[in-house]
Amino acid sequence: QSALTQPPSASGSPGQSVTISCTGTSSDVGGYNYVSWYQQHPGKAPKLMIYEVSKRPSGVPDRFSGSKSGNTASLTVSGLQAEDEADYYCSSYAGSKNLLFGGGTKLTVL
Amino acid sequence: EVQVVESGGGLVQPGGSLRLSCAASGFTVSDYGMTWVRQAPGKGLEWVSAIGGGVSGTYYADSVKGRFTISRDNSKNTLYLQMNSLRAGDTAIYYCARRVAVAGTWAFDIWGRGTMVTVSS
Numbered sequence: 001q002s003a004l005t006q007p008p009s010a011s012g013s014p015g016q017s018v019t020i021s022c023t024g025t026s027s028d029v030g031g032y033n034y035v036s037w038y039q040q041h042p043g044k045a046p047k048l049m050i051y052e053v054s055k056r057p058s059g060v061p062d063r064f065s066g067s068k069s070g071n072t073a074s075l076t077v078s079g080l081q082a083e084d085e086a087d088y089y090c091s092s093y094a095g096s097k098n099l100l101f102g103g104g105t106k107l108t109v110l
Numbered sequence: 111e112v113q114v115v116e117s118g119g120g121l122v123q124p125g126g127s128l129r130l131s132c133a134a135s136g137f138t139v140s141d142y143g144m145t146w147v148r149q150a151p152g153k154g155l156e157w158v159s160a161i162g163g164g165v166s167g168t169y170y171a172d173s174v175k176g177r178f179t180i181s182r183d184n185s186k187n188t189l190y191l192q193m194n195s196l197r198a199g200d201t202a203i204y205y206c207a208r209r210v211a212v213a214g215t216w217a218f219d220i221w222g223r224g225t226m227v228t229v230s231s
Binding site: 057098 | 145147154167169207210212214215217219221222224
């Protein structure tokens with residue numbers, strides 16, 4: 001199975017909103033509500049930001065939100081802050097006890 | 111504090127073996143699903159293997175099936191990844207992570223800092 005498709009980069013100015021897409025197929029993103037999003041700063045471990053498409057773990061700011069339409073999931077970061085600059089990865093359950101990640105999106109805060 | 115700490119990485123020759131450990135604290139490993147995820151230098155995340163909580167099964171990515179084995183020692187509260195027949199393409203930081211305590215979900219909320227595995231002659 002192929003990795004999920006994410007844009008390699010995204011950017012926005014402080015205070016703005018930015019949306020990162022994650023495209024899969026009906027066998028993964030479109031077939032299950034098990035899409036997650038992770039934030040990774042350079043040299044650090046990934047951090048869970050969104051799970052089950054739109055749920056936020058405790059401690060994650062509500063500036064981060066997730067959604068899904070068909071085979072594409074999206075992460076929206078509102079009110080961009082400097083500390084949001086990081087790599088973001090989506091993941092999706094793909095059936096048969098298999099998990100896929102996206103290729104990652106580098107978010108730059110201008 | 112709830113955390114996991116990986117160890118056991120290092121330099122190994124192609125065809126060799128290595129066993130990674132993931133020591134958990136602040137929670138009981140056997141109560142949660144656990145996973146290994148790797149990241150090659152400068153690349154994205156790749157799911158490697160998972161084990162369910164309790165008596166649930168073990169699961170592997172096609173790229174490591176038949177070569178890697180995930181297991182846990184409940185008495186040591188530790189997760190393991192036995193890696194055999196290692197290839198250059200297995201070179202990566204290996205992260206251990208705990209599955210979110212929601213039935214059926216495949217999301218991971220507690221991650222370690224990772225351990226580096228380099229496969230080279």
